[in-house]
Amino acid sequence: MTSTDQQIFLSVRDLKVHFSTEDGIVKAVDGLSFDLAKGKTLGIVGESGSGKSVTNLSILGLHDPARTTIDGEILLDGKDLLTATERELERLRGNKMSMIFQDALASLSPYHTIGTQIGETYRKHTGASKKEARARAIEMLRRVGIPQPDVRVDDYPHQFSGGMRQRAMIAMALVCDPELLIADEPTTALDVTVQAQIMDLLKDLQQEFGTAIIFITHDLGVIADIADDVLVMYGGRCVERGTKQEVLRTPQHPYTLGLMTSMPSLEGSVDVPLNPIPGSPPSLLNPPSGCRFHPRCTFTEKVADGLCSTERPLLDVVDGRGSACHLSLEQREEFFAEFAASRHN
Amino acid sequence: MSNATPLLDVSGLTKHFPIRGGFPFPRTVGAVQAVDGLDFQVAAGESLGLVGESGCGKSTTGRLITRLLEPTAGKISYRGQEITHASRKQLAPIRSEIQMIFQDPYASLNPRQTVGKIIAGPMEINGVNPAGGREKRVRELLEIVGLNPEHYNRFPHEFSGGQRQRIGVARALALEPKLIVADEPVSALDVSIQAQVVNLLQKVQQELGIAFVFIAHDLAVVRHFSQRVAVMYLGKIVEIADRDDLYGNPRHPYTRALLSAVPEATADDTPARERIRLVGDVPSPISPPSGCRFRTRCWKATDKCASEAPPLVQVEGNKPGHLTACHYPETAETVAAVLSKDPEAAV
Numbered sequence: 001m002t003s004t005d006q007q008i009f010l011s012v013r014d015l016k017v018h019f020s021t022e023d024g025i026v027k028a029v030d031g032l033s034f035d036l037a038k039g040k041t042l043g044i045v046g047e048s049g050s051g052k053s054v055t056n057l058s059i060l061g062l063h064d065p066a067r068t069t070i071d072g073e074i075l076l077d078g079k080d081l082l083t084a085t086e087r088e089l090e091r092l093r094g095n096k097m098s099m100i101f102q103d104a105l106a107s108l109s110p111y112h113t114i115g116t117q118i119g120e121t122y123r124k125h126t127g128a129s130k131k132e133a134r135a136r137a138i139e140m141l142r143r144v145g146i147p148q149p150d151v152r153v154d155d156y157p158h159q160f161s162g163g164m165r166q167r168a169m170i171a172m173a174l175v176c177d178p179e180l181l182i183a184d185e186p187t188t189a190l191d192v193t194v195q196a197q198i199m200d201l202l203k204d205l206q207q208e209f210g211t212a213i214i215f216i217t218h219d220l221g222v223i224a225d226i227a228d229d230v231l232v233m234y235g236g237r238c239v240e241r242g243t244k245q246e247v248l249r250t251p252q253h254p255y256t257l258g259l260m261t262s263m264p265s266l267e268g269s270v271d272v273p274l275n276p277i278p279g280s281p282p283s284l285l286n287p288p289s290g291c292r293f294h295p296r297c298t299f300t301e302k303v304a305d306g307l308c309s310t311e312r313p314l315l316d317v318v319d320g321r322g323s324a325c326h327l328s329l330e331q332r333e334e335f336f337a338e339f340a341a342s343r344h345n
Numbered sequence: 346m347s348n349a350t351p352l353l354d355v356s357g358l359t360k361h362f363p364i365r366g367g368f369p370f371p372r373t374v375g376a377v378q379a380v381d382g383l384d385f386q387v388a389a390g391e392s393l394g395l396v397g398e399s400g401c402g403k404s405t406t407g408r409l410i411t412r413l414l415e416p417t418a419g420k421i422s423y424r425g426q427e428i429t430h431a432s433r434k435q436l437a438p439i440r441s442e443i444q445m446i447f448q449d450p451y452a453s454l455n456p457r458q459t460v461g462k463i464i465a466g467p468m469e470i471n472g473v474n475p476a477g478g479r480e481k482r483v484r485e486l487l488e489i490v491g492l493n494p495e496h497y498n499r500f501p502h503e504f505s506g507g508q509r510q511r512i513g514v515a516r517a518l519a520l521e522p523k524l525i526v527a528d529e530p531v532s533a534l535d536v537s538i539q540a541q542v543v544n545l546l547q548k549v550q551q552e553l554g555i556a557f558v559f560i561a562h563d564l565a566v567v568r569h570f571s572q573r574v575a576v577m578y579l580g581k582i583v584e585i586a587d588r589d590d591l592y593g594n595p596r597h598p599y600t601r602a603l604l605s606a607v608p609e610a611t612a613d614d615t616p617a618r619e620r621i622r623l624v625g626d627v628p629s630p631i632s633p634p635s636g637c638r639f640r641t642r643c644w645k646a647t648d649k650c651a652s653e654a655p656p657l658v659q660v661e662g663n664k665p666g667h668l669t670a671c672h673y674p675e676t677a678e679t680v681a682a683v684l685s686k687d688p689e690a691a692v
Contacts, residue, residue: 047535048506147625161626162399191398191562193623196606200622218536221608248610262540264569266592266607273547274569276540280505 009212010036010059010180015072017054017063026284028054030236032072033315036229038179039210043227043244045218045259049281051236052216056182058082059214060099061089076180095125097180098173102188104165108157114141115153118172125176140171144201163194167201174205182214187222199225220259224248229320232256235282235292242321250336252323254297257336291326299327299335350425351386352524352556353410357419358383360405364631378630379405381580382419384657389523392550392557394571394588396564396603400627401577403560407526410558411445412436423524441471441520448529450509454501460487460512461497467519486515490545507538514545524556531566543570564607568592573666576600579638580630582657586667596660596667596674599639637672645673 017029029051036042046052057063059074061081074081076097081089101107109117118140119133128136134153141149144167157165166186173181183202187195203226206213215226223230223244230247232240232255240253251257258277264270279296282288288295294308303326307313315324325332361376380402387393395403408414410421412428421429423439431439444467447453454463464486465479475482484494490511501509510530517525527546531539543566550557561567567574568588575585576599584597595601602621623642628634636654640646649672657670 047537163626192564192606193398193602194626196608196620196622199608219608220610224610225608259536260610262537263610264540264543264565265610266565266568266604268569270569270588273544274540276544277537278541280507280538281535 007038008035009038009077010214011073011075012055012059013073013075015055015058015074016070017051017058018069020067020069021285024285027287028236028284029058032233032236032238034231034238034241036180036212036214038212039206040228041206041213041215041226043223043230044214044216044233045220045223045230045256046216046233047218047281049235049284050233051284052233053184054236055233056099056184056214056216059182060093060097061086091125094121094173094178095176096178097182098176098178100166100169100173100181100183100186102185104162104169105157107169108165110157113154113156114160114168118153118168118175121172122175136175137171140175141168143205144168144171144174145197146171163190163197166190166194166198170198170201170205174209174211177209178211180212180214182216184216185218186215188217188219195222202226220248220263232259235287236284237292237324238315239293239325240323241315241317246321252329252332252336253293253325254299254327255293256323258296258298291324302331302335303327349388352389352391352424353387353558354422355386355410355419356384358406358409358416358421359418360402360409360414361417375631378580378633380409381633383582385575385582385585387524387556387558390550390554390556391573392559392571394567394574395558395560395577396562396567396574397577398562398603398627400579400630402580402630403577404528406577407445407528407558407560410524411443411526412440413445437471441467441473442523444517444520444522444525446510446513446517446525446527446530449533450506450513451501451533453513454509456501459498459500460504463501463512464516464519467516471520473520482519483515486518489518489549490515491541505538507534507541510534510542511545514542514549518549518553518555521553522555524558526558526560528560529562530559532561532563539566546570564604576603579627579633581638581670582668583639583671584667584669585657587664590664590667594663594667596663596669597639597671598643598645598673598675601675637670647672 013033015029015032019026019028032055034042044052058070059081070082115134115137118137122128122136123133138149138153141153146152146164146167160168187198190198202213205211217223227244230242230244231238232253234255240247240251240256247256251260261275262277264274277296282292290309290311291313294300297308300308307326313324313326316322358380359382360380361378363373364375364377365371366374383406395406397403409416416429420427423443428436428439461483464483468479483497487494492508492511504512530546531542534542547570549555559567559570571588574588574591575582576597578599584591584595584600595604602623605621625642628641634641636652637650640650655670655672657668659665659667660669660674663669
């Protein structure tokens with residue numbers, strides 16, 4: 001049911017990322033583990049301060065080495081990225097693994113044409129000539145659905161619309177046929193119809209090339225569309241994981257449940273107020289003790305001895321499915337049952 | 346829909362932004378037709394949702410209503426009084442009644458002022474002195490929006506995004522307005538916070554009877570908050586209706602496509618909603634397509650669509666108050682025909 005029986009391509013083990021700042025140590029990621037197989041998509045759900053972006057920057061080695069302490073293991077096709085040299089990482093970035101960022105306008109150089117930027121990545125990793133790189137850039141633009149690619153290849157980023165810029169970024173990320181693609185909220189800033197086009201494009205490309213994709217978003221609807229497996233992050237930790245069906249149909253963590261029940265949908269009842277999660281995302285400088293979600297959790301008094309504020313709940317994973325909560329699974333089944341019933345209709 | 350004078354009445358509202366260029370003498374070489382002939386009304390205490398994608402002109406419309414911009418053509422009436430080209434002096438007494446909430450909670454608060462000063466600002470500018478003093482009123486407002494009144498002397502940077510948006514709401518309420526234009530009030534917020542702010546706005550609307558023009562691109566949020574909804578495309582309203590009519594029976598192809606593009610957070614293998622895929626990007630508002638502006642992306646456009654702009658009217662099969670601008674409005678049959686050809690392909 002999970003990806004453990006397929007070829008594991010990326011393996012993250014007990015990742016810890018700490019930043020030293022003037023105000024103290026920020027524990028951005030605090031013990032994260034997951035696996036990803038080729039041709040599969042892992043959806044990471046997280047909001048501000050969940051540690052999702054830091055996790056991905058760490059995989060690519062794009063963190064600031066001077067102020068960052070990283071522990072744990074990141075294995076890409078067997079190679080440990082955390083002990084790799086900068087040179088080795090450079091050979092992998094853009095080549096074997098690449099990233100699509102949220103803000104395409106900020107991520108593309110305004111001084112170079114789209115074609116030059118796409119071609120640059122290609123030339124660096126394959127030693128191709130300018131002419132070959134240009135031809136490859138045109139081919140990639142065509143593949144991502146840019147009309148008149150042989151003309152648009154000489155345009156600058158500001159001449160592209162938001163959706164087109166994102167496609168250009170995808171073209172740049174895929175030009176060397178990477179085996180791992182990390183997409184960090186690539187559609188959050190886009191209109192809903194453009195988002196649908198980009199999602200279709202990524203799914204088609206994955207089918208054609210068998211790319212492993214990590215897709216970060218806070219939108220559960222997007223997760224439902226594109227992910228095979230889901231990992232929910234909160235306060236730098238994984239609070240729940242499983243297949244998309246498992247997590248969306250029967251969430252096991254109060255935070256996941258809270259996200260689902262707080263969102264307005266196109267079909268839900270409109271005459272009752274929404275059910276927001278109280279409070280705000282946690283500070284990572286002074287994170288809450290014990291379970292990082294406990295200040296916002298509505299189930300803490302059901303747990304004996306006030307454990308939620310004193311002890312960190314362990315993430316118990318069986319067959320790729322698990323969550324980190326002090327409530328017993330029976331208790332959660334009972335309390336969440338009302339929700340589960342409404343979702344099964 | 347009441348027959349009383351609407352709180353806000355907009356007809357033929359147009360805003361073109363001139364583009365200057367040319368050599369050697371700069372002259373107007375074209376115009377961005379941001380908003381082109383809008384007609385709509387907002388009744389007292391009612392919430393009108395304005396949805397559309399980037400570049401459709403919804404934010405410009407919000408600024409026109411609050412007279413932060415002056416229309417190029419058309420008419421805006423507030424409580425029966427025409428304010429289309431009113432001067433600042435003429436607008437002064439009305440300004441306290443029409444307030445705005447902005448999208449970016451980081452850019453819309455002056456970082457050098459305390460929260461108390463920010464919220465009291467509108468009162469100071471308009472020379473309003475509520476009974477009991479301004480400070481008391483500010484503390485009341487902080488409580489209404491769910492913030493601690495003791496934080497009166499804190500600065501914006503000490504608050505989170507969601508809290509800053511609440512400060513923006515408190516500021517908008519300071520003068521007891523009758524109409525609030527909220528321009529994407531929750532899009533910049535984390536998902537778990539959006540619901541909090543939406544609930545706050547609903548509470549404000551219901552308890553204080555304030556009318557809203559709620560501008561957003563999130564169709565689910567708009568559905569939750571608005572009684573009437575208008576869909577905009579490239580400067581025009583393509584469909585406007587009571588909420589349940591719009592979401593339950595969208596007659597304009599663009600409305601249908603927009604609704605079908607919203608991803609659902611369910612893990613069923615068979616999608617509950619049909620997916621219509623639009624090809625390409627929105628055309629430029631500098632040279633919008635002739636006739637119907639949506640025709641370049643519409644799967645059933647004909648020559649008529651290029652030569653004749655469809656009027657926004659109550660087409661056959663619509664309930665009263667439901668207006669659609671299309672020569673070939675959707676029916677249940679036409680959608681089925683579209684999907685049976687190839688449900689997966691871009692249409």
